Amino acid sequence: MHRSGAIMAWNVFKFCTALRSLGSVMILLVLGVIGVTYYAVVITNYGPSLTDGGVDTLIALLVLILFHSLLVMLLWSYFSVVCTDPGGVPHNWRPEIDEERGENDPLTDLEPADLASPRIRFCRKCNQLKPPRCHHCSVCGRCILKMDHHCVWVVNCVGALNYKFFLLFLFYTFLETTVVTLSLLPHFIGFFSDGEIPGTPGTLATTFLAFVLNLAFALSVMGFLIMHISLVGGNTTTIEAYEKKSTPKWRYDLGRKKNFEQVFGTDKKYWFIPAYSDEDLRRMPALQGLEYPSKPELDGQEF
Numbered sequence: 001m002h003r004s005g006a007i008m009a010w011n012v013f014k015f016c017t018a019l020r021s022l023g024s025v026m027i028l029l030v031l032g033v034i035g036v037t038y039y040a041v042v043i044t045n046y047g048p049s050l051t052d053g054g055v056d057t058l059i060a061l062l063v064l065i066l067f068h069s070l071l072v073m074l075l076w077s078y079f080s081v082v083c084t085d086p087g088g089v090p091h092n093w094r095p096e097i098d099e100e101r102g103e104n105d106p107l108t109d110l111e112p113a114d115l116a117s118p119r120i121r122f123c124r125k126c127n128q129l130k131p132p133r134c135h136h137c138s139v140c141g142r143c144i145l146k147m148d149h150h151c152v153w154v155v156n157c158v159g160a161l162n163y164k165f166f167l168l169f170l171f172y173t174f175l176e177t178t179v180v181t182l183s184l185l186p187h188f189i190g191f192f193s194d195g196e197i198p199g200t201p202g203t204l205a206t207t208f209l210a211f212v213l214n215l216a217f218a219l220s221v222m223g224f225l226i227m228h229i230s231l232v233g234g235n236t237t238t239i240e241a242y243e244k245k246s247t248p249k250w251r252y253d254l255g256r257k258k259n260f261e262q263v264f265g266t267d268k269k270y271w272f273i274p275a276y277s278d279e280d281l282r283r284m285p286a287l288q289g290l291e292y293p294s295k296p297e298l299d300g301q302e303f
């Protein structure tokens with residue numbers, strides 16, 4: 001028993017170390033896909049079409065403006081997810097004082113029985129109390145506030161402080177890959193026609209590769225985006241959705257509008273950019289990741 005447990009722990013450790021070292025490779029992979037796509041769309045196909053004149057110039061201009069604007073938003077969101085701390089538990093964090101019990105210092109009064117209660121959870125690995133909706137990430141090796149999942153593509157955990165940025169990254173990736181797929185479609189169909197195709201073997205191969213990659217990303221990101229839209233609508237993280245399968249009523253579900261605002265903020269000007277207004281950050285505790293408004297009648301529910 002003891003030995004198999006040790007072997008399993010070693011395997012998990014090796015797996016987590018492998019995921020961590022995969023980090024920079026994944027960033028290079030993302031930048032590589034963007035590079036191939038840029039070469040196919042801008043350098044090979046639509047850049048040269050700018051001088052064709054007539055409708056071709058107009059279409060090329062439209063594609064290039066769309067492509068570059070979406071690329072800026074995509075990269076901005078991507079590096080915001082990569083570089084933003086998803087949210088850790090502040091040192092010596094303690095739960096809010098329970099007014100009914102009238103305690104002065106909740107931590108010193110906590111009995112082992114309290115720690116076992118569903119309301120107050122304790123992380124044995126970090127040796128600290130866990131705020132609501134917080135989970136321990138074995139890849140990061142620490143507790144993450146409102147952890148959604150550990151994402152290898154962004155080499156970071158997705159949690160309370162960068163979830164919006166992650167959703168925007170999905171959103172702009174879907175739009176960009178769709179624009180690229182549609183704009184390269186006529187060139188892709190051209191491969192299967194009988195006529196002579198202009199271009200060197202290198203440029204033709206890049207166009208083919210860029211089309212296939214972007215189509216694959218557009219389809220898979222669309223599925224992921226639809227899943228996350230429904231999660232935001234129900235104020236649930238991926239982990240919570242997995243854990244609360246049998247719970248029909250969810251204590252954090254305050255209605256679609258409020259659930260959306262808890263992730264995106266209330267200021268419409270900030271909905272499409274990876275940032276929050278100062279006012280929202282001041283007024284909404286949910287954006288700091290430690291406290292979440294909930295339905296009082298369902299307060300006993302906790303995971």
Ligand SMILES: [Zn+2]
Pocket residue numbers: 123124125126127135136137141142143
């Ligand atoms: Zn932990």
Ligand SMILES: [Zn+2]
Pocket residue numbers: 137138139140141144149150151156157158
């Ligand atoms: Zn993590």
